Amino acid sequence: MEPARxxxxxxxxxxxxxxTRSKGDALFDEKIVVMDGVSCRSWDPKRSKLxxxxxxxxxxIGIREGSIVLYLGAAHGxxxxxxxxxxxxxxxxxALDFAPRVVKDLIHVCEQRQNMVPLLGDASNPRSYLDRxxxxxxxxxxxxxxxQTRIFLDNCRLFLKPDGYGLFAVKARSIDVARNPDAIFKExxxxxxxxxxxxxxxxxxxxxxxxxxxxxxxx
Amino acid sequence: MTTIQYQNCLGTFIFTKDLKLxxxxxxxxxxxxxxxxxxxxxxxxxxxxxxxRDPQWLRAFHAKGxxxxxxxxxxxxxxxxxxxxxxxxxxxxxxxxxxxxxxLRDAYYEVFPEPAMRIRDNGKFxxxxxxxxxxxxxDDLRLSKDEVMEAPLRKGDWERLHGLAxxxxxxxxxxxxxxxxxxxxxxxxxxxxxxxxxxxxxxRLLQLAGSLKKLSIMPATxxxxxxxxxxxxxxxxxxxYLPPKYGILHEHPAFASTPRYIHGKIAxxxxxxxxxxxxxxxxxxxxxxxxxxxxxxxxxxMIIRQKRARPMPVRSSAEAGRKDDRDGRPRRQHHPxxxxxxxxxxxxxxxxxxxxxxxxxxxx
Ligand SMILES: C[S@@+](CC[C@H](N)C(=O)[O-])C[C@H]1O[C@@H](n2cnc3c(N)ncnc32)[C@H](O)[C@@H]1O
Numbered sequence: 377m378e379p380a381r382x383x384x385x386x387x388x389x390x391x392x393x394x395x396t397r398s399k400g401d402a403l404f405d406e407k408i409v410v411m412d413g414v415s416c417r418s419w420d421p422k423r424s425k426l427x428x429x430x431x432x433x434x435x436x437i438g439i440r441e442g443s444i445v446l447y448l449g450a451a452h453g454x455x456x457x458x459x460x461x462x463x464x465x466x467x468x469x470x471a472l473d474f475a476p477r478v479v480k481d482l483i484h485v486c487e488q489r490q491n492m493v494p495l496l497g498d499a500s501n502p503r504s505y506l507d508r509x510x511x512x513x514x515x516x517x518x519x520x521x522x523x524q525t526r527i528f529l530d531n532c533r534l535f536l537k538p539d540g541y542g543l544f545a546v547k548a549r550s551i552d553v554a555r556n557p558d559a560i561f562k563e564x565x566x567x568x569x570x571x572x573x574x575x576x577x578x579x580x581x582x583x584x585x586x587x588x589x590x591x592x593x594x595x
Numbered sequence: 596m597t598t599i600q601y602q603n604c605l606g607t608f609i610f611t612k613d614l615k616l617x618x619x620x621x622x623x624x625x626x627x628x629x630x631x632x633x634x635x636x637x638x639x640x641x642x643x644x645x646x647x648r649d650p651q652w653l654r655a656f657h658a659k660g661x662x663x664x665x666x667x668x669x670x671x672x673x674x675x676x677x678x679x680x681x682x683x684x685x686x687x688x689x690x691x692x693x694x695x696x697x698x699l700r701d702a703y704y705e706v707f708p709e710p711a712m713r714i715r716d717n718g719k720f721x722x723x724x725x726x727x728x729x730x731x732x733x734d735d736l737r738l739s740k741d742e743v744m745e746a747p748l749r750k751g752d753w754e755r756l757h758g759l760a761x762x763x764x765x766x767x768x769x770x771x772x773x774x775x776x777x778x779x780x781x782x783x784x785x786x787x788x789x790x791x792x793x794x795x796x797x798x799r800l801l802q803l804a805g806s807l808k809k810l811s812i813m814p815a816t817x818x819x820x821x822x823x824x825x826x827x828x829x830x831x832x833x834x835x836y837l838p839p840k841y842g843i844l845h846e847h848p849a850f851a852s853t854p855r856y857i858h859g860k861i862a863x864x865x866x867x868x869x870x871x872x873x874x875x876x877x878x879x880x881x882x883x884x885x886x887x888x889x890x891x892x893x894x895x896x897m898i899i900r901q902k903r904a905r906p907m908p909v910r911s912s913a914e915a916g917r918k919d920d921r922d923g924r925p926r927r928q929h930h931p932x933x934x935x936x937x938x939x940x941x942x943x944x945x946x947x948x949x950x951x952x953x954x955x956x957x958x959x
Contacts, residue, residue: 510647
């Protein structure tokens, strides 16, 4: 087990496996390893785009101990639960999804984590959940929607602190099923650069096909 | 001095101009007049949101967020979800009861094959072996003890065999009850769609759309191809594949007795009316189902009549005698050697290359 460059994240087996330091129990039947009294939760990069970006060598993720994170497209809460590990007790992750079905699971996860808040809402209408959160250090978005870039920028404008980080997972096929992913990613990057500074970008294959993670900073 | 009133899920907050908190009311009462407070202007939103980063409020967001999310999930519940769970349950019931009926037949075949051999109908077979003793079964089949190949089983052996039979019989009863329940739900919630499509197709459309609300806002062209997503995506990726003309609608009886080349028209006519019916069902408008059904039947008759007036479309030799996809659409392109590229592509001056999908297909 060797610490990664980021808070509470560890690599194991020669950087082939990913773990987070975890107070809680397994929430998704994942493996828990106890090393020197520290319990670590195994994080599958095939199930998590943030995990994949770290495995692909992302130079920064912006999420650290104590961060407040707005997570858009939280689904069942798999990745958000690891964000919850990274930020620790002092941080908070506001986990939003618009599908009532998955939010049921999300609530269940949040009830076991003091630093997670479930939000049932539509990311394309940020004003609708303005009354349920505060300014954040990181906006993370993974919603696989055609207008996702605009949605991401809207949320960053409203909720992201100056100097805060925006992490944006893009699935080429959700923007256009037919076009070449590279062309789509280039277009997205141009649009992002109008309002944010892209500090890193990582293709997520082989963990996710035709996906990219943009890591941006607010000016 | 003017003050600012800000309200969020944690209640009402009265701030001074430089955002010192004067008053917090967790009940969320409107205190504007009491404090002479005004709503914050746009530039104040970021600093106010910054104010709520304090650990005290973060903890409150956690508790409140859970309560609010639970409440909105309850508020979101709508009875049409029951239709979707019921149709999914019915699918599983069919699968499981078919599987176990086969198992029951096999089990009988080993030790007392006559009922399994002589009673072809599954429902009847299951009912008989579940409700009758071996002796009664023999009588029913008018066979004597020496005529049957009944293995010398012990009491415990029969008990287990009979146990399986009773279970499977129960599944048939459960299936019937669920079908009646589905009919009742459709009558209650989607009477107009029901008139046009019947319970099963109507329920399937809801299942594919996700909810009555979603179905009600779908354009007819989307309703028309619900259930043909694979073909639709294939078409979107590569325009050499024709778009599908119908999906689940194809199970409607109107398709069974008509020639395939008018199915696209029929699907269109049906989908148009279903889209209207779904809207009326969702908004609980005054019933139009019977009227739509009549309209559809008239239109169907007209499509069939028109077909007589027109010659059969000529099929290319490549298409003839070939099995089509599940959705019934022939592929526009087949194999480079058999089908030249479309002229429009030549006109665009592009070099035409066979795509990966165009390698010769093996036919089942
Ligand atoms: C690909 S999943 C995210 C998986 C998750 N990030 C993880 O790694 O565990 C996308 C989720 O975004 C949600 N979603 C899509 N559009 C949304 C929107 N406009 N607002 C909120 N959530 C949305 C979907 O309900 C779905 O659960």
